[in-house]
Amino acid sequence: MLKTITDTPATASTWAIAALSLSMLMPSLDTSIANVALPSLARAFNASFQDMQWILLSYLLAITALIVGAGRLGDIVGRRRLLLAGIGLFTAASLLCGLAPAFWLLLIARVAQGLGAAAMMALAVAMVGETVPKERTGRAMGLLGTMSAIGTSFGPSLGGMLISGFGWRSIFLVNLPLGILNLLLAYRHLPADRQDTNGQRASFDVIGTLLLALSLAAYALAMTLGQGAFGPLNIALLSGAAIGGGVFLLAETKIASPLIRPAMICERKLGAGLIMSALVSTVMMATLVVGPFYLSYALRLDPVFVGMVMSAGPLVAALAGMPAGRLVDRFGAQRSTIMGLAGMTAGLGAVAALPESLGVAGYVLPISIVTAHYALFQAANNTATMTDIRADQRGVISGLLNLSRNLGLVTGASLMGAIFAAAATANVHDVMAADPDAVAAGMRITYAAATVLIVVALVTAVAGRGVPLRRPMPHSL
Incomplete structure (x- = not known):
């Protein structure tokens, strides 16, 4: 039989890079698109400005704390498999954000979005080497950088238009068609995960992941709370991050299959x-x-x-x-x-x-x-x-x-x-x-x-x- 155009290696690589590009665009878009919705969200949930900051912080903290663990887990269970799970989680969490009837549920959904985004961002870059020839790696990395910049720069303007026309829920629901398209492209065109020929699979370092996540979350909070003015809470968080980081490094030397x-x-x-x-x-x-x-x-x-x-x-x-x-x-x-x-x-x-x-x-x-x-x-x-x-x-x-x-x-x-x-x-x-x-x-x-x-x-x-x-x-x- 004659191969269709979608079966050629060059076209398959193009569609695979499209899937990875969407996996960079969507998390970057949600980093900035929610900023313009904060006044609308404050009115909708009768919440304070300090409460609204957690709409942004919860998402960024989840990504920062979990992105290394997500990358390592992809190495163990399969990067394609985990990327598909990350896209699915991000899309489902976006639906929950858009339908959230209460502020606490919106925060939980934003954390889930951050978890999905961590997997998407870590594994999109990691899978470039499996989808394009080595001599085209720079172009692929440049495209992923472009998609990240587009998401971050156009998020506020897109969010403003969506809120004006459809209300604040639309800034989250817009991820549904993008997420479904991303899932289809990734499932159809990303290369299958390699099977472990020795039948041995490294174990996932749960303790190390938890220690690193807590240390990074403490550092991020120390740097963001107080608007740059370091008070006792910031100092305590920064000290906790330093101690946690030291304990993490010590623990990694004692574990057979460490995170890092x-x-x-x-x-x-x-x-x-x-x-x-x-x-x-x-x-x-x-x-x-x-x-x-x-x-x-x-x-x-x-x-x-x-x-x-x-x-x-x-x-x-x-x-x-x-x-x-x-x-x-x-x-x-x-x-x-x-x-x-x-x-x-x-x-x-x-x-x-x-x-x-x-x-x-x-x-x-x-x-x-x-x-x-x-x-x-x-x-x-x-x-x-x-x-x-x-x-x-x-x-x-x-x-x-x-x-x-x-x-x-x-x-x-x-x-x-x-x-x-x-x-x-x-x-x-x-x-x-x-x-x-x-x-x-x-x-x-x-x-x-x-x-x-x-x-x-x-x-x-x-x-x-x-x-x-x-x-x-x-x-x-």
Whole structure:
């Protein structure tokens, strides 16, 4: 019989990448789409602003705490199988969010969404090596980065339109057709999980997963509660996270099949990739934390124009994703990583140095340089980190890569916000009361600090260049 077009390897690979792209788009979309619904949700459930924060925090905490465990579980039970389960859980939880009659039920559904999202984000990156040839890995990683940027950048605008036309429940129910399509594509086109030929399967490290999840949740809460002002609760949470992390590392040395072998993180190539990912994400959060205040209070833009200017960076990152992937395939991951970080350094330095008199153009142009090179860095670093990894390690290493990004984001929200507030409020008690010159000075100091962090990442890239992961490793992590 003649093969149909859907049976050809090239077409099957295309549909498989489409499934992985949707698996990145949906969790990213729900990271930002709920923000615009908070006022509507507060009215619907007669809840306070502090309560509404948990709509966002519950989702992000679930992803941060469980993404490494989800990646490792995929390595054990099968990445395709667990990805399908994650898509199904995310879709079902979205339905529950959209139908939730009470606030507590909405919170539970958001946690379930986060659990499904953790599996989707970790395993989408991990499965790239099984769906495309090695020489096209950069393009695939660039596409996944594009889908993540599209979801994050267009979530608020899509959410606003849906709420205006159909009410707050529609921002969750919109996931149903996307989830069903994603399930069909993944089930039909993703490669089957490999069967274990020795009949032996590593056990899942429940204790390690629980210890890591609790430690990460404590750290994320320490960085987010109090809006950057560290009080006794923040210090207690941060201390608990440090103690929990130490206990976790100690426990991992005693378990036959641990979640993460501490020695694995010491591998220079992997360690460098994780450090750079965390540093770059910390810096990118500055554009979201500092940008709105600078545009509103220093440049005196109204909210509509602030939103338009703020969308420029994510839009550039989304458009640059695919070309960035092609550059990675052409010039190599290590060289492209250094190019991306060098471009980010130049862009951030320009933001810190350009005078306020240049207005919006003096902010948008360098930020566009930063985000375009961020897309190149993301594609290159993901490719470098995931290349030459043993098949049974891809899930957990993808989880670690996503975790480093998430930790960078929550750290950046606190750290960059604290630097900006301290610099802009030297003579007043609150940023809202600062004069335009003070706000502009705070912005420049914050981006100067961000430039230093990217220089550190650049030095890390050069120091870790050309040092491969050691291939001979134990059968279990």
